Amino acid sequence: MIKEELCNYSVPGNKFVIGGMSAAGTGAIRYAQYCSGQIKSTIKPIAVFAVDPPLDYERLWNEAEKSVQRNFNNDAVAEGKSIMTLLKTALHGTPGTNSSAYRIKSPFCYSAANGGNAYLLNNLALRLYIEPDIDWWIENRRKDYGDINAIDNAGLINQLKINGNKNAELIVSSHKGYREDGSRHPHSWSILDESELLDWCSRLFATMQ
Template sequence: MKIVNYIIILLLIGTSCKGKSKENNQTEKPKPEIIKTNEFELIKSENQKGLLILFPCFPCNAENTLSEFKITEISVKNNFSVLAMNLNQRLYLSQKEKQELAEQITKIVNEQNLSEKNIFIGGFSSGGNISLLISNYLVNNKSQIQPKGVFVVDSPIDLLGLYRTAEKNLKLNFSESSVAESKWIKEMLDNEFGNPENGIANYEINSPFTLETQNIDNLKSLEKLKIRFYSEPDLKWWKEHAKNDYEDLNAFYIQKLSEHLKTEFGKNDVEFIKTKNKGYRENGERHPHSWSIVNEKDLVNWMTE
């Protein structure tokens, strides 16, 4: 009887050890290194085959980006590091700012030993404008950092169009939030570029795109890059909240730009992805102007194709 009990105990111990060994093996998968500074938040993949650089919306930062956009886990699984920048409160970049940002990104890549291959740059709202402009600058200036692709998420790519919509919203006086935002936009653009009635040259010089004159001077170096535009033109939502028409939405200008670039570049690497009922903030609030309209898995597939 003692011998039988002894054998049972050995079996239990053996089973327990095997279970723990298997469990340990499952948890031994290395976690990505996370580095946070005043300039950025970096999720560093162990095996680096690419780099995704993200720019936030106007009032946002890296923390907000990674909270609203669940891209890090699937990126790291596919050996892409994720560099979320804190640079914000910009609808455009001056020439000096482009140079400084290019130097900043290059410094981060060098100091953190990040991949210089398969670099993709993207941003939400005003961050999409920054993504387009800095990508064009990097390519045009033959910088050390050469993006392979760029994507924007519901960005106000036409600053002249943004001004016109702000003027319209102020005349409509439909909702408090719409009026407040439009007043701020108009005052800022008046101060930066002047009233368009006195000329639109400053808008063309700084905006990614100007539909009124079909100006894409700030994007011409993107010809060989993969380009994606995301937007969710939920007209019913915008009618209810701001009484906007389709021509007032970022989606309208994004669609026009994507069509223009396809014609100008003569290739199929320009995509306009129009989503439906995907826009929700992390807190559950329904809003078509959100990071969540991007399908993370599909985006990573696009980056790894």
């Protein structure tokens, strides 16, 4: 689909940015990593961004399992069950029975050396947006720091900086997360400043002139 759209709009294969929120953001990062690993490919994004994506599938499994066990919030329990089913099916087991699959497939993994697949983003501009409002997560979902995506995002950016990537940024907001209906939720698109993101993209494109 990306190849088709690049052709339709006559966009060079290395002059586009890919991104998304939550699991879509995870997919965008994995796609960027895939492109990075294809030496002969003519399609490679110049940058990737993601809003609060889960990146470490081991941690995500543990979070989902704890949400089900705690049985505090119906949405958290339903999401936990769904995530566990999805991961168990896609990765052919749990972290306890098939840990290597979780490490190999995760965009970033704490238990893997140097963050696992993090190195595939060493030469790519990357922005991750998070709003780690831990008070909200505790009060509304009974989740702590180990249960939220912010820990993955911070870990990946830190590893990339260790690897020498000077274009890896962690954008941390406060009290910007609200859903379209006005309800408070730190895991929301609204933590991203769209105008500022477009400026960032424009600056990156300008360096290619």
